[in-house]
Amino acid sequence: MTKLIYLDHAASTPLDPRVKKEMDAVKTYANPSALHQMGLEAKEIFHQARNKVAKILNCKAEEIIFTSGGTESINLAIKGIAKRKGHIITSKIEHPAVLETCKYLERNGFSVTYLNVDKDGLVNLKYLEKEIKKDTILISIMYANNEIGTVQPVKEIAKIANKHKVPFHTDACQAGFLDLNVGADLMTLNGSKIYGPKGIGILFVKKGIKLEPLMHGGGQEFGLRSGTENLTAIVGFSKALELAQKEDNKKIEKLRNDFIEKVLKEIPRSFLNGHKTKRLPNNANISFLDVEGESILLYLDHEGILVSTGSACSSEKLEVSHVLDSIGLKHDAAHGSIRFSLGKSTTKEDLNYVVKKLKGIISSLRRISPVHLNKEEIRQ
Amino acid sequence: MTEKKYEVIGYKGRCWLYSDKVKKHFLKPRNVFQSDQEENDWEKTADGIGEVGSPACGDVMRFYIKIKDDKITACRWKTFGCASALASTSVLSEMVVGKTLEEAKKIKPQDIVKELGGLPPRKVHCSVLGDQALRKAIEDYEGKQK
Numbered sequence: 333m334t335k336l337i338y339l340d341h342a343a344s345t346p347l348d349p350r351v352k353k354e355m356d357a358v359k360t361y362a363n364p365s366a367l368h369q370m371g372l373e374a375k376e377i378f379h380q381a382r383n384k385v386a387k388i389l390n391c392k393a394e395e396i397i398f399t400s401g402g403t404e405s406i407n408l409a410i411k412g413i414a415k416r417k418g419h420i421i422t423s424k425i426e427h428p429a430v431l432e433t434c435k436y437l438e439r440n441g442f443s444v445t446y447l448n449v450d451k452d453g454l455v456n457l458k459y460l461e462k463e464i465k466k467d468t469i470l471i472s473i474m475y476a477n478n479e480i481g482t483v484q485p486v487k488e489i490a491k492i493a494n495k496h497k498v499p500f501h502t503d504a505c506q507a508g509f510l511d512l513n514v515g516a517d518l519m520t521l522n523g524s525k526i527y528g529p530k531g532i533g534i535l536f537v538k539k540g541i542k543l544e545p546l547m548h549g550g551g552q553e554f555g556l557r558s559g560t561e562n563l564t565a566i567v568g569f570s571k572a573l574e575l576a577q578k579e580d581n582k583k584i585e586k587l588r589n590d591f592i593e594k595v596l597k598e599i600p601r602s603f604l605n606g607h608k609t610k611r612l613p614n615n616a617n618i619s620f621l622d623v624e625g626e627s628i629l630l631y632l633d634h635e636g637i638l639v640s641t642g643s644a645c646s647s648e649k650l651e652v653s654h655v656l657d658s659i660g661l662k663h664d665a666a667h668g669s670i671r672f673s674l675g676k677s678t679t680k681e682d683l684n685y686v687v688k689k690l691k692g693i694i695s696s697l698r699r700i701s702p703v704h705l706n707k708e709e710i711r712q
Numbered sequence: 713m714t715e716k717k718y719e720v721i722g723y724k725g726r727c728w729l730y731s732d733k734v735k736k737h738f739l740k741p742r743n744v745f746q747s748d749q750e751e752n753d754w755e756k757t758a759d760g761i762g763e764v765g766s767p768a769c770g771d772v773m774r775f776y777i778k779i780k781d782d783k784i785t786a787c788r789w790k791t792f793g794c795a796s797a798l799a800s801t802s803v804l805s806e807m808v809v810g811k812t813l814e815e816a817k818k819i820k821p822q823d824i825v826k827e828l829g830g831l832p833p834r835k836v837h838c839s840v841l842g843d844q845a846l847r848k849a850i851e852d853y854e855g856k857q858k
Contacts, residue, residue: 624770626794627738630729634739643794644770650834652770664767700744700798702774702790703767 337637337682341525341614342478342506342673347568348527348575355529355568364561365550378563381570388577389536390513397535397553398566402505403429404546405520405535408556409501410434410472412543413518414442418469421498423447423455424658425482426474430503431654434472447473451711452607453482453659457492464496471500475507475514479642479655479671480606481615483510490515499541505533506612508576517541521573523565527676528572532565579676585613588674591683592616598687599694601707605656605669614674617642619661621705623668623697631693632670637686642669664703665710731829734799741798743788743805754788760856762848764841771797771838775845777808779853784808784816789842796831797839803827804842813850819843 338346362370364378379393386393399405406429410420414437422434424446434444445463447455455473464471471493476483486502493500494515501518504510508526512519518541522533537543537556549558596602601621620628625643632639642653644667656666672686728735745751755761758776765772771793778786787808791801804824808816821840825831831840 622792624793624797627798630738630795650770650838662768663770667767667770700741700790701792702763702772703792705767 335636337678337686339637339639339672339674339678339686341675342481342612342671343640344524344530345527345675346677347529348572348676350575351528351568351571354571355564358564358567360563364563365552374563378561378566381563381566384570385534385573388512388573389519391536392539394554395537395539397537397556398561398569399533399535399557400531400562401524401533402427402503402520402522405522405533406430406472406501406503407433408535408543408546409518409520409537410437410470411546412556413470413499413501413541415542415544416469417441418467419443419445419465421445421447421460421463421468421471421473423449423473423484425449425453425477425479425655426472427478427503427505430472430474449482449658451660452610453477453480453605453655454607454610455484455489457485457488460489461492461496464492464498468496468498471498473500473502475502475504475510475519476612477606477655478506479653480617480659481506481612481673482607483507483610483612486514486516490517493517508573509579509581509613512577523569523572526572526576529565529568532562532569534569581613584674584676584678587678587680587683588614588616590680591672591674591687592618594683594687595690598691602694603710605659605661612673614678616672616674617669618672619665619669619710620694621665621668621707621710622701622703623694625668625670627697628668628670628690628693631697632686632689635689635693637689640671640673642671643667660712662710662712664705730795730799730831733803733827733829734796734831737799737802737828738795741802743786743802745788745790751788758788758849760849760851760853762845762850762852764844764848765792767792769838770794771841773797773801773841773845775801775805775842775849777846777849777853779813782814783810783812785810789845791842793839794835796828796835797841799828800824800831800840801842801845804846808846813854817847817850819846 360374362374364375410433499517502516503520517538519536524530547558605617625641642656644652652666759779763774774790776788789801
């Protein structure tokens with residue numbers, strides 16, 4: 333066994349030992365709906381966890397719905413609100429959980445506007461407001477992008493949505509470390525991105541927003557999500573969110589900034605994707621011209637450095653990342669993109685090692701590459 | 713409370729996306745240029761050069777051959793692409809040396825895949841282009857003979 337440098341925290345985070353400790357302390361296996369003493373104990377633990385989340389989000393306990401994770405929360409928000417036919421506004425760079433749910437509704441008679449984003453990945457607020465129609469039933473824009481890390485002006489979007497009385501959902505799965513009091517009507521969060529357990533998430537549903545449940549059954553979660561509560565995971569999620577919200581992002585941001593600066597300086601013909609400053613503190617998405625992402629990823633993997641790529645060759649569908657495509661990157665250049673997502677365990681030494689290895693890898697891959705792209709022509 | 717270190721441990725190198733043979737060729741590609749000088753020489757002195765693919769699609773292969781008495785005596789290649797693209801060109805470069813032009817022309821993607829110990833099916837169509845680049849190089853040579 334060898335120590336690895338894990339730089340894929342945007343995909344999944346380890347379980348924080350402090351979270352694990354609280355989860356381990358949950359000894360009861362009773363159903364929180366049971367009326368006996370063990371059930372009541374479970375119910376009490378459950379309420380405490382929900383109250384903790386509500387306090388962090390500055391909302392009422394009954395506005396928190398526990399689900400099985402980000403994808404379910406997103407499905408509940410979008411399909412749940414789509415009771416009557418209407419129009420939905422979203423962006424082209426959303427997570428597939430949002431895009432595929434919208435496409436499903438489109439096939440079932442709904443109309444959907446997929447907003448363009450600029451070269452940094454930001455939605456245009458003026459265009460967004462212009463797209464609001466009489467029958468718009470939902471605006472769903474992600475808080476922060478999972479690939480390029482761009483953080484959207486969600487507070488402003490909430491204001492616009494509010495002005496037009498259209499419910500606003502934000503997928504905040506990547507934004508657990510940012511300010512979550514943004515004024516959204518619906519908000520998705522999940523445990524696996526904030527050093528919590530997998531298979532647990534929440535949907536914040538503002539009072540007054542009426543949703544149709546996806547799961548019908550025993551009527552748990554105020555009738556919005558039937559099924560026996562996953563108590564241990566719920567406790568873990570609440571602790572993870574508490575820790576995430578207390579975390580000082582400055583340290584990781586500094587490490588990340590230094591890393592980007594070093595890579596761009598030491599490796600010629602490389603450039604950053606996403607917004608320079610309006611981005612997640614731990615995300616660095618960098619394209620390397622003339623080389624292909626999967627090859628870079630697997631060479632890094634061989635050196636014990638774990639990253640991800642937006643290259644088509646690495647995806648099941650062999651399609652280039654829809655996010656890189658939407659920010660106007662030509663496919664030639666998108667193929668050579670690598671996402672480094674730092675975590676709490678990442679050190680300066682780790683990143684220096686990564687830069688050193690990366691430099692060698694890019695140089696040897698370029699030696700055997702017959703391609704020489706024009707740096708001025710990497711945009712569509 | 714002092715923050716605990718999140719120990720990241722793994723089984724380095726034990727889990728791998730492709731076959732062992734792909735790994736071998738990917739990590740140590742055969743018959744590639746060792747210097748700019750060598751590449752410049754081959755660009756001038758190769759008997760045939762062929763290139764296929766496009767960077768937008770994610771794969772480009774360039775194949776250089778030297779020929780004597782209708783037999784391929786040496787080859788070099790350059791590839792832009794994923795691990796299976798690099799490995800498949802590398803393994804092809806080992807397969808062709810010593811073959812007659814007629815034999816070399818008959819090499820099919822399936823032969824390369826077999827030599828590599830298999831590839832994920834979705835990778836075969838896009839990443840095994842080496843045989844086409846080789847055929848183009850042979851055509852380039854034959855064109856010059858006329």
